[in-house]
Amino acid sequence: MAKERAGRNALLVNSGDGPGGPALRQFLASLERCYVRQDDHLAKTGPARPADHRRNLYSLQLANLRLRWLRTGAMLPQITVIGPTQAGKSSVINWLLGENAAVASPLAGFTRHPQGFAYGGEGEAVTALYRYFDPLQARRVADLPAEDFRFFGFEPMPARLPRLGLAVTVWDTPDFDSIDSERYRGGLLRAIALSDLLICVLSKDKYADQSVWELLAMIEPLGIPSFICLNKTPPATAETVVRSLGGKWRQVRSDAMPPIVTLPYLGGNASEPPGVDALVETTRTLLRQTDRSRQCLGLMRFVRANWESWLAPVRVEQQAQQEWRALVGRAIGSASRLYRRDYLDHPHHYETFQRALAELLTLLEIPGVARVLTQMRRIMTWPVRQLGQLGRRWRPDAANLGSERSVLQQIALHVMLTLRQEVAEIAETATETRPWWLALGREIGHRQAAVLDRFSQAVSTYSREFGPEVEKTAHALYDRLREHPAVLNSLRATRVTTDAAALAVGLHTGGIGLQDFVIAPAILSLTSLLTESALGHYVQRAAEDLKKRQAAAVSCLFEDHLAANLLRAPEDMPHDTGFFIPAGTLEAAERELAAAPGTP
Structure with a gap:
C-alpha cells in the first residue's frame, strides 16, 4: 500500500x-x-x-x-514554522534541527523574510525552490537587507541529516501580527504555500490573538497537515491553555483538533526545554504520513471555498457592465426612434424617395433625344444653379438644415449627452461600484469628440454606400412603368418630365439641393400622377420598402459606429478602478473548476 x-x-x-x-x-x-x-x-x-x-x-x-x-x-519535504511575534519560532526550528541554524532575537519583527534551511537537498531540489521563489532572489540569511523584500534566505546545510533524521527543508517565517507585517506578508504566504507540514508556534500570551485564528481559518481548506507547538507555557497553566486552545479551534475550524506539543520556558543554563523529544517525534510522524497526492485536492477545495468571496466584487462589476450595456442599448433604441421621427417620417426633411424620383425622371426621357435635352437644359439652367450656389455660400448652414446627415449628427450628440448624464446620476447613488461609474463617466467625456468624429465619417460612408439602393428603387419603378405602356407614354406626353428635367439636371450638377424637392412642382406633379395611376399601390410599397432598407442601414450605423465605441469604453478605463474580466473568461474558468477532481 x-x-x-x-x-x-x-x-x-x-x-x-x-x-x-x-x-x-x-x-x-x-x-x-x-x-x-x-x-x-x-x-x-x-x-x-x-x-x-x-x-x-x-x-x-x-x-x-x-x-x-x-x-x-519538487520532491524534498518542506516544513514551515509560523507564529506571531515573540512566540519563539526560530528557537523551535533550532530544537528541531539540533543546531543553531535560525537566528533567534528578543526583538519583535526581527525575521522579515522567509528563511529556508535545506538538509540533503541539492541539484533539482534547489533549482525547483529557486523557480518557485522567482522573482525573489536567494541570499544567505546574514546578508538579508531588513527593508528590502525582494529576497529570501536560503542556507544549504552540510551534507548530514538534522535531528529529525530526514532530508528536509525547514522554513522560518515572518510574523503576521505586527504593524509592519503587511509589508512582508508575501514572504509568509510563499512559505505556507510550499509546506508539506505546518507547525504553528504559539505562546501563553499570544495563542488567543485574532490574527492567529484568522490565518488558521484561512488556510484550513488546503488541508495541510499541521500541529501546534505551545511554547513558553508554564506547566501549571499548560492544561488550561490547551483546553482553551481546543475551544478556539472548534470555533473557527471544522476539522479535528491537531496534536499539541507544550514546551515550558527555557530556564537556567539549559539549551533546550523539556518536551523537545515530543516535538521532534510529532514532526517526524506527521511528515512521514504526508500524502502529496492529496495536495491537489486540497488546493481545489481551497479554491472552491473562496471562489464566491473572490468573485463578489467581480460579479458586482459585471452587473454594472450589464447595466451599462442596457443603457447603451436603450440609447441606441431611442436614437432609431428619433431618426424615424425627425427624418424618415418628417414631412419636410425626408428626401430619399424624392432622390429616387429624380433618378426616375432621367429614365423617363424620350429615347434618342435625352442627351440633347440634357445638354440644352444644362445651359438653360446655368444662371439658376449659380444663384443657388451663391445662396448656399451666404448661408452655409441652410443646405444642411433638416438633411439626413445633420439629423444623424444631432442624434449622436444627443446619445452621448444623455448617457453621460445617466452615468453621473448612477455614480451619485452607487456604493460598491461608484469608482467604476465615475471612471466610466470620465472616459466617455474624454472620448466624446473622437466618437462623434468617427461617427460623422461613418455617416459619409453610409451615404455613399446607400446610393445604389436609391438607384435600385428608381429602376424598379421604371421597369414597372414599362410593363404599363399607357401610363409610361402618358407621363412622357405630359409637361411634367420636361419641366422637371431642369431640376434633375440641377441635382446631378450640384446646383439644387435635395430639400428643394419639397417645393418643386415637377416632383409633386410626378408623384401625383404615379400615385393616381394604376401603379399607385406599387409606388407606395416601393417608397415604404426603400424607407425600411434605409432604417435598417441606419440602425446598423448606430450599432456598429456608435454603440460599439461606447461599449468599449470600460476597456480603456484605468484598471486600478475595476477588474474588467470578460464574462467568457470567467465562464471558462468555472467550467474547469467544476470539472476538477472533487474533495474526497
Whole structure:
C-alpha cells in the first residue's frame, strides 16, 4: 500500500501539471493582478483597505502560490514554522534541527523574510525552490537587507541529516501580527504555500490573538497537515491553555483538533526545554504520513471555498457592465426612434424617395433625344444653379438644415449627452461600484469628440454606400412603368418630365439641393400622377420598402459606429478602478473548476 501511495505521489509531483486547467490557472493569476492593482490604488488614495479585500487578496495569492509550487515537481519535504511575534519560532526550528541554524532575537519583527534551511537537498531540489521563489532572489540569511523584500534566505546545510533524521527543508517565517507585517506578508504566504507540514508556534500570551485564528481559518481548506507547538507555557497553566486552545479551534475550524506539543520556558543554563523529544517525534510522524497526492485536492477545495468571496466584487462589476450595456442599448433604441421621427417620417426633411424620383425622371426621357435635352437644359439652367450656389455660400448652414446627415449628427450628440448624464446620476447613488461609474463617466467625456468624429465619417460612408439602393428603387419603378405602356407614354406626353428635367439636371450638377424637392412642382406633379395611376399601390410599397432598407442601414450605423465605441469604453478605463474580466473568461474558468477532481 505504501509503495502504491509513493508511486502516486511521484507521478503527481513529477508531472509538473498540477491541479486545474489552463483557463482556471490563467484566470486565478489575472484575478490576483486585479486585486493587487486595486490594493495599490487604495494605498495611494488613502482610504483604509476593507478587511474583505485584504482577506481575498491574501487567500488568492496563497492559492496561486500553492498552485505554482505543485507545478514545480519538487520532491524534498518542506516544513514551515509560523507564529506571531515573540512566540519563539526560530528557537523551535533550532530544537528541531539540533543546531543553531535560525537566528533567534528578543526583538519583535526581527525575521522579515522567509528563511529556508535545506538538509540533503541539492541539484533539482534547489533549482525547483529557486523557480518557485522567482522573482525573489536567494541570499544567505546574514546578508538579508531588513527593508528590502525582494529576497529570501536560503542556507544549504552540510551534507548530514538534522535531528529529525530526514532530508528536509525547514522554513522560518515572518510574523503576521505586527504593524509592519503587511509589508512582508508575501514572504509568509510563499512559505505556507510550499509546506508539506505546518507547525504553528504559539505562546501563553499570544495563542488567543485574532490574527492567529484568522490565518488558521484561512488556510484550513488546503488541508495541510499541521500541529501546534505551545511554547513558553508554564506547566501549571499548560492544561488550561490547551483546553482553551481546543475551544478556539472548534470555533473557527471544522476539522479535528491537531496534536499539541507544550514546551515550558527555557530556564537556567539549559539549551533546550523539556518536551523537545515530543516535538521532534510529532514532526517526524506527521511528515512521514504526508500524502502529496492529496495536495491537489486540497488546493481545489481551497479554491472552491473562496471562489464566491473572490468573485463578489467581480460579479458586482459585471452587473454594472450589464447595466451599462442596457443603457447603451436603450440609447441606441431611442436614437432609431428619433431618426424615424425627425427624418424618415418628417414631412419636410425626408428626401430619399424624392432622390429616387429624380433618378426616375432621367429614365423617363424620350429615347434618342435625352442627351440633347440634357445638354440644352444644362445651359438653360446655368444662371439658376449659380444663384443657388451663391445662396448656399451666404448661408452655409441652410443646405444642411433638416438633411439626413445633420439629423444623424444631432442624434449622436444627443446619445452621448444623455448617457453621460445617466452615468453621473448612477455614480451619485452607487456604493460598491461608484469608482467604476465615475471612471466610466470620465472616459466617455474624454472620448466624446473622437466618437462623434468617427461617427460623422461613418455617416459619409453610409451615404455613399446607400446610393445604389436609391438607384435600385428608381429602376424598379421604371421597369414597372414599362410593363404599363399607357401610363409610361402618358407621363412622357405630359409637361411634367420636361419641366422637371431642369431640376434633375440641377441635382446631378450640384446646383439644387435635395430639400428643394419639397417645393418643386415637377416632383409633386410626378408623384401625383404615379400615385393616381394604376401603379399607385406599387409606388407606395416601393417608397415604404426603400424607407425600411434605409432604417435598417441606419440602425446598423448606430450599432456598429456608435454603440460599439461606447461599449468599449470600460476597456480603456484605468484598471486600478475595476477588474474588467470578460464574462467568457470567467465562464471558462468555472467550467474547469467544476470539472476538477472533487474533495474526497
